[in-house]
Amino acid sequence: MSFPGLREWVLVGWRQTVLLPRMYLLIGWLFIRQRAPHRRAIAALFKALRAPAASASPLRALEPGLYEVEPWFLLGHDAPHSEANETRSDTLTVVHLLGTGENIYSPLVGLRQLCRADERLCAPRHVIVDTPHDAAGYLGPQEFATRLRRVLAPLLARESERLVIVGLSRGAMASLDLGAELASTQGMRVGVLAMAPPMTRPKRPPHSVLNIGGFEPIMENFMPYLALNPWLLPMGRWITRDLYVRFSGFILAELRMVSDASVAMFARYIQAIDPTLACLRSVREFALLGRVSDAELRHAVSMAMQRFSFSDSAHVTVCWGDQDAWLEIGPCRERLESMIARHAVPSERIEVHTLKGVSHGVSREPAQDYTQLAAWLYRACEHARGGPRARSYSSKAESA
């Protein structure tokens, strides 16, 4: 073994040893904090993982990080169906941006419910955007947003006229930012549905966020540790898989996503992906969520509203659930309304709502009434379809 290799081996091993007490503490906290809904969700997830995987995937990979939802799934079938080919009559694309801790399968159950509530929502293409994996994307919210835009770039190169963007939580903030940019710079007709966007930092971040995010330094060191000790890899995979299932159980429980179908979707993802990578990304996401500052959120809201104020090709709907345990809805709403007033965003361009009896998992809860959400999403689609794109500055210049 070369000397630098030995040095690295010693360093990484030493760090891992130093981090052990932290790890025990966090794992202990994870167990202590488990309540009945958490335990039920974790048990359901383990059970689903033991069951054989369903055959046909409802997602089709388009580009790295972009997945199209199969039309047959939206129509309520569990396998490819000829009816699906007849339904697709629309060229409109609806992009779904994920919240923290979610995976590409997370929005599917809710999306199917939305389509059931309003069948016209089956017509557009639904594309799910995966969260970036690379460490650099989790240095800060701006870095994350830049990388998310890069993932979306191939889709945006094709869809230059109209687009609907739907996002939950962190994805909702990203949808506001992206929608504002596309409408203002390119004149695209954009409909935005932002669900539960964290517009202020809660005084005390949720325990789950702090707990899962706290694993970040451990996991960051664990990856090179496994790479230097390949004989530990099977055990490492087992540990990270177990951890990731527990993290997912917490998310499922707290976003009230516990239904057989939702759990099966999570299990499908866990079965398909390298658990070490999934776990690493998850702790990075939560660490970022725990780190994000109120100032950063304030800038993001202000800059999006500033752009919407002069982008008449955009329409925005923002909503929160009144039982959101992860956010303080009052201050979020207050901030949004003050920014709308400051930048004089026309009232017909933005709607703000609060849904009764809904938690942070807006559009993810199986028991939720989807009628209202479906109406808003359809309204966003209608807005995107409803006319030619506005003239961008470059098209104005060319015709000048």
Next chain:
Amino acid sequence: MATAPEDLTTLDGIREAFLARFQAAGIGYHTLGEQVLRKYFSAESQHARPASAMTFRNFLQERTTLRDPTGLLLYFEALGANDDELRRIRGTLQQDIDRKLATPAQDVSLRAFRDTELEDMPYSRALAECEAATRFEQSVAAPIASLSPTQYLIGTPNGPGGPDDSRNWGLLQHVQSLLEYLESVELKLQDDFAAVSAGDGKKRKWLAAAGVREMALAYVSYLLEHPELAEQLLSYRRYLLQGPMPDRERRLALAMMQRMVRCLYHPYERFAQVIVFEGAKGEPHRTPDAEIAIEVVGNRLFGVGLTFLITTVLGSSGTGAFFVASQLARREFSGEPLLGPPVWSESHEALIRTHDAALAQVNAMVEANARVRYGDIKAVFERQDALAKQHHYAIFEQDFAATLVRDAGTWLATELHHRGLLSDSALAKFFKDFLISAEGKRLQQAKYAQRQFEVRQRAPLRPTRAV
């Protein structure tokens, strides 16, 4: 007795000189006229058909307005003017004619600038006046630009070279391009930074410091390659003399600039986080006070790029006086044994020398032919610009980039201390670690061995018409 030298660069000088020669010759105008005609018909001279002797007399006695001075050249030759004198006379006469011809057009153009007259005009007429006036001088930075506010913002992509030619871009295209470019630099810097584990603090600090320098260099490189951007960004007030400012585009420019500036400050935020707030819990660089401090110092830090642009790039063009004056001590003492790092280099000297040479060349061109094409003169200056650019980069590296990290650290620490975010002891410790320790000195010199960016080159020079 020595006679006073003749001044052939003014009409009065020519008249005085040749009136004296005519009187010394002791002949009359008719005799002179016959001599000239004889010479013309014998084809001994290549000059044009001569004017009458009375026209020459009227010229000497200031009674005529010249329209075609070539008819007088044989008279000057007959009175003993040699080739060099004839060249100078021809230049002077031509300049005078050009001036006379230009005067009516100039009058029309400048009429719009007379405040009282312009302010009394209906708006529509003021627009027409300014269009005529500003075509006269194609400078974006002029108080009244050659561009309307709309063109200023969205450009003129139908111009020569099309929409890809950056000279046809408006502010929005430039800012968009700069934003994409800075984002690509920032993505590389992020990748490098994120690839180092949080435990390796020494390397992360080095990368954070090198990132600040690299981003500044990328930004300055863009300004050097696209000088129009700086002119547009920093343009003086516009009184809407060429049409209204389109509101939507102006607000878009504002939004895009905000994003661009935030992108520019990202490496600086990392710098604050790992070097100045080293070891502090949470995200202390994200509090409102810290954000304000970062912005205040960020403005100053990236103002360094503009200082360089003003003192070195713009200051070394035109008369070149600003650059020479701002480097007075450095140039003067460059040969002395100095304690500090070098302050003068071959690039500094070459920048002055090549500019002097270009000016001398252009002066000679004008002297040789007063009707030289403006495009030819411009080409000389553009060649000089291309030469100067490499010296600009070298000067930025030596005079500005080398101290950028030190300035970033000291400015930010003092600003944070001023705002109560760093205690006295924390400030003293930071200065000791950053300015005095070997590790601090290493950080101050942190620099990527290879550039992490590639600037989109400006479109090549448009071809000039052959003379």
